[in-house]
Amino acid sequence: MVSIQENNRTFSVGLAQKLVEGAGVLPNEALHMVYPVHIGVRLLNNPTTGYTSFMLPGIVLNGLQIALLVTVTPLLSALCRRNIYGPDYSSFLLMTAKALPYWFLGLISYAVSLAGLTYLWAVPIRAQIWKLLLLGGFFIFAVIGVLYLFSAMSPDETLAVQLPLLYIMPGLLFSGLSWPLLSMRGFSKWFSSTMPITYAGDCIRDLMLAGYCPDFAYNLKMLLTVGFTAGTIAWCIFTLRRYISDKITQKMRYKQ
Amino acid sequence: MNLWQIIKRELYEIFLKDPRRIIFIFGAILIYLFLFGSLYEPGIVKHVPAIIYDEDQSHLSRKLIKNIDDSETFEIVQNASSEEAMLQALDNKEVYAAIQIPRDFSKNIALGHPATVLYMVNGANLVFANTTATAAQDIINNYSDNIAINYTSLRLGLSQDILTPKIIPIHYNLRMMNNPIQTYLFFFCIGLSMTAFEQGLFFAVGASVHYDLNHLSELNGTPIYKLIFGKLLLHWSLATIAFISFLFLAGHVWYVPVKASYIKLLLLNSAFCFAVLCLGIFIAAFFITELKFVKVSLVYVVPAFIFSGYTWPLESMPASMQLMAKIFFPLTWMSNPIRDLLLSGTTNNLIQDILMLLSIGSVCLVFSVKAFNYGRKKHEQLSAKANLKFNY
Numbered sequence: 001m002v003s004i005q006e007n008n009r010t011f012s013v014g015l016a017q018k019l020v021e022g023a024g025v026l027p028n029e030a031l032h033m034v035y036p037v038h039i040g041v042r043l044l045n046n047p048t049t050g051y052t053s054f055m056l057p058g059i060v061l062n063g064l065q066i067a068l069l070v071t072v073t074p075l076l077s078a079l080c081r082r083n084i085y086g087p088d089y090s091s092f093l094l095m096t097a098k099a100l101p102y103w104f105l106g107l108i109s110y111a112v113s114l115a116g117l118t119y120l121w122a123v124p125i126r127a128q129i130w131k132l133l134l135l136g137g138f139f140i141f142a143v144i145g146v147l148y149l150f151s152a153m154s155p156d157e158t159l160a161v162q163l164p165l166l167y168i169m170p171g172l173l174f175s176g177l178s179w180p181l182l183s184m185r186g187f188s189k190w191f192s193s194t195m196p197i198t199y200a201g202d203c204i205r206d207l208m209l210a211g212y213c214p215d216f217a218y219n220l221k222m223l224l225t226v227g228f229t230a231g232t233i234a235w236c237i238f239t240l241r242r243y244i245s246d247k248i249t250q251k252m253r254y255k256q
Numbered sequence: 257m258n259l260w261q262i263i264k265r266e267l268y269e270i271f272l273k274d275p276r277r278i279i280f281i282f283g284a285i286l287i288y289l290f291l292f293g294s295l296y297e298p299g300i301v302k303h304v305p306a307i308i309y310d311e312d313q314s315h316l317s318r319k320l321i322k323n324i325d326d327s328e329t330f331e332i333v334q335n336a337s338s339e340e341a342m343l344q345a346l347d348n349k350e351v352y353a354a355i356q357i358p359r360d361f362s363k364n365i366a367l368g369h370p371a372t373v374l375y376m377v378n379g380a381n382l383v384f385a386n387t388t389a390t391a392a393q394d395i396i397n398n399y400s401d402n403i404a405i406n407y408t409s410l411r412l413g414l415s416q417d418i419l420t421p422k423i424i425p426i427h428y429n430l431r432m433m434n435n436p437i438q439t440y441l442f443f444f445c446i447g448l449s450m451t452a453f454e455q456g457l458f459f460a461v462g463a464s465v466h467y468d469l470n471h472l473s474e475l476n477g478t479p480i481y482k483l484i485f486g487k488l489l490l491h492w493s494l495a496t497i498a499f500i501s502f503l504f505l506a507g508h509v510w511y512v513p514v515k516a517s518y519i520k521l522l523l524l525n526s527a528f529c530f531a532v533l534c535l536g537i538f539i540a541a542f543f544i545t546e547l548k549f550v551k552v553s554l555v556y557v558v559p560a561f562i563f564s565g566y567t568w569p570l571e572s573m574p575a576s577m578q579l580m581a582k583i584f585f586p587l588t589w590m591s592n593p594i595r596d597l598l599l600s601g602t603t604n605n606l607i608q609d610i611l612m613l614l615s616i617g618s619v620c621l622v623f624s625v626k627a628f629n630y631g632r633k634k635h636e637q638l639s640a641k642a643n644l645k646f647n648y
Contacts, residue, residue, distance in 0.1 A: 004430075005390070009397060012426040016404075019422040023412055029368060033408045034423050036365050037320075037400035038372040039393055044346065046379030051568070054382045059562075066558065070551045158547045159276065161554065162459055165284070165452075169557065170291055173448070178383055179440065180301060180352075188295040202381075209380045214348045 045209040053123050057208055058177040058201045060113045064106060065143045065197060069168050072102050072147045074157035076234065080241045081156060087246055091239040095231070099144050103137075106144075110136040117208070126211030135200055135207065135216075138223040142196035145227035148234035152241065167195070175201035199223050257478040262486030265474075269467060270460075270490070277460040281491070282498045284456025289449045289502060292441075293510040299439030301387045302328050306353040307345045309336040314362035320373070320399050324355060329391035346378060353377045353388045365403055368411070434600040442512055442599055447566040447591040449502060450528075451557060453495075454587055457532045458553045461491050462540035465628070466549070469541070469635045480628050484621070488533055495529040496522065506598075515601030524593060524606065527613035531586040534620035541627035544634055559585075566591040582612070589613045 016034035021027055046053050075098050079085065085094060114132060117123040125132065147164065154160035173179060174188065175197040184192055192198050199219040206213040213219065257265070270277045306324070310317050325332045333351060336342035345351045356374040364371040375392045379385045404423045409416045432438060464487055468475060475483065503521065506512040514521070536553075543549040562568065563581040565588060570578055581588045589609045596603035603609070 005393065008426065008428045012424065015425045016423050019425060020408065032368050032370050033411070034404050035400060036371060036403045036407065037396055038370055039396040040372045040374045041389055042374060042376045043379035043385060044376060046382070049379055049382055049385060051382070054380070062558065066554060070554055074547065158550055161547060161550050165455060165554070166287055170288070173292070174295060179295060180381060180383060183298050183301050184295065185297060186294070205380050212347070
């Protein structure tokens, strides 16, 4: 559409110039008469308006959270169902021990994806690497916290993986990465604010393309808050479920 | 079991024993319609915060600022006192667009020299960049035409009525077909709902397949083709009702136009549901647990949407990607045609789309019988092993 507008404009200005020249005006002067105000457009941070730079960083984060969804979500449900660990192991210990390998492997996978983005798809990395890794680390923490919550609430592992379909999957589009946050209203604005990717999607793109993210500290704080809040609620539910499960097991043993 | 008994059994499972299946069939498509309907409700990006740096501070520059402020696209939230302040506001994301009017703006116009207004936008978000750049260009071009008419009439001593057709010799009217206000709601909501529909059908039919594989004794030697036919018939019927509910809600709640006849829409949907259900049965039967199948289908859904050509056109993809999208993702034959049918009432090649979906479905159907047989044998082996362990 923009190119059609530009073509029409150029043609119209050229024709107007010729018509004004007919009134005895010199060509150059005629051009300035019919087209006195020009626009100079300067696109910051993505001068070629490339879709690769625009979308890929967010898609990487979305892929990462789907990978975590598939691997982390069944964990707590499985622990509740199987009841392998007795009351000697605290819920906090079990949750932390289970989460740490996924957090670490997630971070490695994120770092490899960043390398892929820049070396394979030529998306620039303008910020310092530690900032990107810090953001990735906090993002994975928040996603694990949220997924733990789904896991603790679900009666079985299959439902635990299916439930976040309505939360994690729309994340990319609710994150403000394409449709801007300031155009969201009411429910969608609130829904978006609960998602970890909202605090990481735009920020990772800013870090990569512009070299800075004005809300970097705020985003880290929000990722920490989301992860910690969801993780704490998950811990409460998980502890309660384990307690009930232990009681039932004790009763059964007593009966036998 | 005869066909009626199979259907009765499936109905009992879907509605009473495992009601999450009916939630998947109806819930996925309708909840996504609601979610994305509410997200894209504003339709287009408006009132983008902008900053103005007016170095000229003249009558002409103020007139231009008024034109910008009057437009729906921009909302001037700041007036910068220096170039640094303007760039700083852009950097801090206090604003997303900046307009700089140079010092000699009015002087250049008065002298008949070209005056350039600088427009800056953060290109990292292309939605902002594209929307605001088009609007800025329109505003400044209109402003330029008005200035040209006024000043040229003064210089040449001609009336504005005579000059106007010379300064603006060509008028072009833009006519946007099918989505005249270019709302994102119509553009995105339909395809995203179809993606969720596909996912919901996968989950529902996958749960059904795995229930049967885990309860083989209940099947009483029912032929597999009959069992699959029964499943297909029931799920397909429910999916059709879910699709009709989608059309109703999309039309009445989100005002998505339904321009094509219901026959065309239902024909396309029938072929789509057939392809998705057959593919779902085929893949589900291969996995030993429902959990594994669910994981794989979750990984499948995002590429299916992106490769379907719904946002990034299929023609712009490499040939190998196009081939993959056409063979492995039924959504490719559904997402664009359904949007075309709803918004314009017609699509390029409906018969081809339907035939392709039927072909994908038929191939998967043939293989799903084999896959189910394979799954049954695996489960029988596993239960035999478990029995052996238990006896030991």
